[in-house]
Amino acid sequence: MSRGLSDDDIESALGDAVDEPARTGWATVDKTVFGVSAGIILVVCLCGVFFTEAVGAGASAALGWVTSNLGWLFILGATGFVVFALVLAFGRYGSIPLSREGQKTEFSTLSWVSMMFSAGMGIGLMFYGVFEPVTHLASPPPFVDAEPNSPEAANAAMAYTFFHWGLHPWAIYAVVGLALAYSTYRMGRGNLMSSPFQAIFGRDRIVNKGWGKPIDILAIICTKFGSATSLGLGALQIAAGFSLLTTGEFADDPGTALPIIIICVLTVGVVFSAASGLAKGIKWLSNTNMVLSAVLVVFVFVVGPTVFILNLLPSAVGAYLADLVPMSFHSAVFGGSDWLASWTIFYWAWWISWTPFVGTFIARISRGRTIREFVLGVLLVPTAVSILWFVVFGGAGLHLQLGGIDIAGTGSEAAGFFAALQQYPFFIGSALVVMVLTAVFFVSGADAGALVLGTLSSRGRKEPWKPLVIFWAVLTGAVAAVLLFVGGLGALQTFTILAATPFVLIIIGLCVSLYVDLRRDPLRKRTVGPVRTSSEVLGMVPFTRPATDGDDDGGPADAASPATDDNRH
Numbered sequence: 001m002s003r004g005l006s007d008d009d010i011e012s013a014l015g016d017a018v019d020e021p022a023r024t025g026w027a028t029v030d031k032t033v034f035g036v037s038a039g040i041i042l043v044v045c046l047c048g049v050f051f052t053e054a055v056g057a058g059a060s061a062a063l064g065w066v067t068s069n070l071g072w073l074f075i076l077g078a079t080g081f082v083v084f085a086l087v088l089a090f091g092r093y094g095s096i097p098l099s100r101e102g103q104k105t106e107f108s109t110l111s112w113v114s115m116m117f118s119a120g121m122g123i124g125l126m127f128y129g130v131f132e133p134v135t136h137l138a139s140p141p142p143f144v145d146a147e148p149n150s151p152e153a154a155n156a157a158m159a160y161t162f163f164h165w166g167l168h169p170w171a172i173y174a175v176v177g178l179a180l181a182y183s184t185y186r187m188g189r190g191n192l193m194s195s196p197f198q199a200i201f202g203r204d205r206i207v208n209k210g211w212g213k214p215i216d217i218l219a220i221i222c223t224k225f226g227s228a229t230s231l232g233l234g235a236l237q238i239a240a241g242f243s244l245l246t247t248g249e250f251a252d253d254p255g256t257a258l259p260i261i262i263i264c265v266l267t268v269g270v271v272f273s274a275a276s277g278l279a280k281g282i283k284w285l286s287n288t289n290m291v292l293s294a295v296l297v298v299f300v301f302v303v304g305p306t307v308f309i310l311n312l313l314p315s316a317v318g319a320y321l322a323d324l325v326p327m328s329f330h331s332a333v334f335g336g337s338d339w340l341a342s343w344t345i346f347y348w349a350w351w352i353s354w355t356p357f358v359g360t361f362i363a364r365i366s367r368g369r370t371i372r373e374f375v376l377g378v379l380l381v382p383t384a385v386s387i388l389w390f391v392v393f394g395g396a397g398l399h400l401q402l403g404g405i406d407i408a409g410t411g412s413e414a415a416g417f418f419a420a421l422q423q424y425p426f427f428i429g430s431a432l433v434v435m436v437l438t439a440v441f442f443v444s445g446a447d448a449g450a451l452v453l454g455t456l457s458s459r460g461r462k463e464p465w466k467p468l469v470i471f472w473a474v475l476t477g478a479v480a481a482v483l484l485f486v487g488g489l490g491a492l493q494t495f496t497i498l499a500a501t502p503f504v505l506i507i508i509g510l511c512v513s514l515y516v517d518l519r520r521d522p523l524r525k526r527t528v529g530p531v532r533t534s535s536e537v538l539g540m541v542p543f544t545r546p547a548t549d550g551d552d553d554g555g556p557a558d559a560a561s562p563a564t565d566d567n568r569h
Helices: 007-013 031-050 052-069 071-090 109-128 131-138 151-165 167-186 195-201 203-208 213-247 257-276 282-303 306-322 324-329 337-342 344-364 371-402 413-421 427-456 466-500 503-519
Strands: none
Touching: 031 052, 031 213, 031 466, 052 071, 052 337, 052 466, 071 167, 071 324, 071 337, 071 344, 071 371, 071 503, 109 131, 109 151, 109 213, 109 282, 109 371, 109 413, 109 427, 131 151, 131 371, 131 413, 151 167, 151 306, 151 324, 151 344, 151 371, 167 195, 167 344, 167 371, 167 503, 195 203, 195 503, 213 257, 213 344, 213 413, 213 427, 213 466, 213 503, 257 427, 257 466, 282 306, 282 371, 282 427, 306 324, 306 371, 337 344, 344 427, 344 466, 344 503, 371 413, 413 427, 427 466, 466 503
């Protein structure tokens, strides 16, 4: 194994900038990473179109094997990431900044939170906001001793919903984003999924010998199918709302034609957003969605069962906190394998499949935050917002279900949100807001995903070549459409789990790499007293590293050195 990074390497890197390469256009693209990843994705899409039944059967068989034999890996991995993130936040590394000294944050805290939240799980909240709680109420998890549609089942339903959308998914995002942000802005490496592994294997192996390329290829493939799943869910929900508003009833099977048309239309919007750039596109869409989401929350809170929702909040949060540890470690050893595969394991796989996308994106917008600020912001703020969202919308659904209105059995999974809103005033207006919200979440999520894919396939460039970003935006829509064509919601979930399985090991490797880096950071070198700045560590004088010439593959051979202006990985 390579020596990784020395203490002098770290101290030298702290004074260097992270600059964009001088090359432009097609020359910025990593031909190997782009060609292999795009080729594999296109082959899967073509096979899905021309060999639909065979692809569906093979994927289902693979899914059965994964959930039966590797479910424990998802359960232990997700909980381990929560512990790791909290240890970093509240331990001795918490004050280390994700930047060189003196660099300011790029975005305001409000924009930072709204951008990562919209990219992280916006469509999922719309799709499952009502559906998941009422489903757990009507059919309680096997680990819950409660009768269907009982108050006890309602409390457990909210606890499990919080569990699936709270600390665990955001901890998965946090550890990946933290490893990437530290590697990019603190160490001066490229913004690639493989870059943090230089801490373990050395820069020469990861960059010059190509050990990092398989990691980046897997990250792109994982991202593509994870984000396509969310876009497919969004299209299904918009189709359900459109069907209700035009026909006056829910369809048990809405088919795939309308969702695919919706994907095609919204993909055009993604292309325009991607072409406008990060600040103009994603930031504007994310802030707009925050406003629309707040309006919808206030509306349902006011016209819905306000007192019930207020009473539900402390009860559900208490149940979540009380049962967090048992829920985190429930496995299929004594039964419940089908339920775990359909819910917890699927969710953990879904979040893991999103980590290359969300983790890279969060890292991209988090320069200048401290580790403590990053973890608390990524872990606690979105979790609190998710809890608020599900208390309002899930609480409204539970109240209706307990009152005898069968929300859980109304139409398809995508119809749950509309079925609840239909019971309140101004349904047409609120339904249109939901459809617009879902559409904007679709565009902002696909836009951010395309930007990340562009970064991953262009040697970690912070601002990738726009035609490359547009290509990935179009391909994301194509993958979502093909998966819906292959098998609807089931196919989306199946391919998500399959794509996520090998990436669990990559995330574990990122945690190890980050820990190795942090142990060598000058700001953790103290035994007592407050954390010192690197200027104090280096003799009270800010250290600036002399310029060095890079090699043909992206910079000096030294493992910790940031890339030069001409080449960066």
